[in-house]
Every structure is written in structure tokens, then in C-alpha cells.
Amino acid sequence: SQQGEEDPQALSIQEGENATMNCSYKTSINNLQWYRQNSGRGLVHLILIRSNEREKHSGRLRVTLDTSKKSSSLLITASRAADTASYFCATDALRSNDYKLSFGAGTTVTVRA
């Protein structure tokens, strides 16, 4: 079952602006991951943050994790048209004796040139 809930569902911004999206989850996790999916394509792994980490950076991406609030945020700075895609958070947690990913509903980001 889906564990992550994301907001907003959709986001439209101007090139150069920052994009922020949030993810909330319900149970204890091992780590949280963010993925990007271009329309009709496969998933691209962006960043992984472990449950004992609070913030992580990768290029123009910044991810935060607040395990007390069971939430995470993804910030894309200085957005580009190529950042137009759907972004999913996925929580890695123990289920049925194995670690599995549960995906959020996703945020569709449109970056206008």
C-alpha cells in the first residue's frame, strides 16, 4: 500500500525559480528516496537520505528529513526547463521480512521557459 503522500500534486514555476515539494509518511523507515520520472519513461534515482540524517545535498537538490514529523522535502534550486517531470518520494521500510519501497503519489513539476 502507498505510504507516502506528497504535496503539492502539481507545481508550475518559472525557469530560475526554486521548486519545493513535500512528502509525508506513516511508519518507521530505513531511508527515504526521491526519484524523477519524465513522461512515459522509467524512474531516475535522485537522492537517498537515511533515517539518521537530517539534510542532504546533491548539486541543485536539497533534501530534508524530519523523522519526528515523518516528513521530507525536496528543493530544486535554480530550476531549468529540463527539470520538468514528476517527482516521487519513496520510503524504504521493512515489510513482510524484507525492505521494500513504497511510493508517494508524486508531484508534477512544470518549469516554464
Added chain:
Amino acid sequence: GAVVSQHPSWVICKSGTSVKIECRSLDFQATTMFWYRQFPKQSLMLMATSNEGSKATYEQGVEKDKFLINHASLTLSTLTVTSAHPEDSSFYICSAREEMYRVAQQETQYFGPGTRLLVL
């Protein structure tokens, strides 16, 4: 980086036929592969976990007799949609996890490009 391939990338079939989708890890050994389904504008839903050499574990609500999974080697898992119907039309995505992933602290799953199935 680790690469996962899927074949075919898209398939159109008649209702009642069976379709097989292959998922291969190209440059690493995957003891565990996962199969997801994604409907248009929706998220990925885990269908089943495929472990090499053993029976797949299906998520609640997924019919094991309809979605047959075989993981015969450390680099290949197959999903067969049996007696496909229009409601099975979807985007099927596999992912693979490296052996000893926890020891290597490499929890990232590597995703295939997906297979689009259209059942007429």
C-alpha cells in the same frame, strides 16, 4: 552505474493472450527484483517481490495466478500477464537490488525503463 533493462518496451496484444516481460540486470547480480505497475498519472504500486531461486511474494490484492513471476537467475526475472484483459493495460516497471546491498550500504534500487502494455 548499474543498468536494468526491460523487454519489450511496449506491447499490444489481444484480450485473452499472455504476455511475457523480461527484466535484466546488466552489470550486477540481483538477488531481489521488484515488479511495479503504474496507471496513467498515478504512482507506482508494488505488485510483487521476486527472489532468485524462490517463489515470488505478492502484495495484497495482486493475483499470483494472473501475474506469474519467475526469477531463474541472478540477472533475469520475468513477469507473465496471463489471459490479459483491457484492465491489465498499464506501465509495468521492474527494479533490481544488488546482492549484499545492506553490507555495501547500497539500498538504491535500479529501475528498468518500463514496459507499456495495451490490451485490446
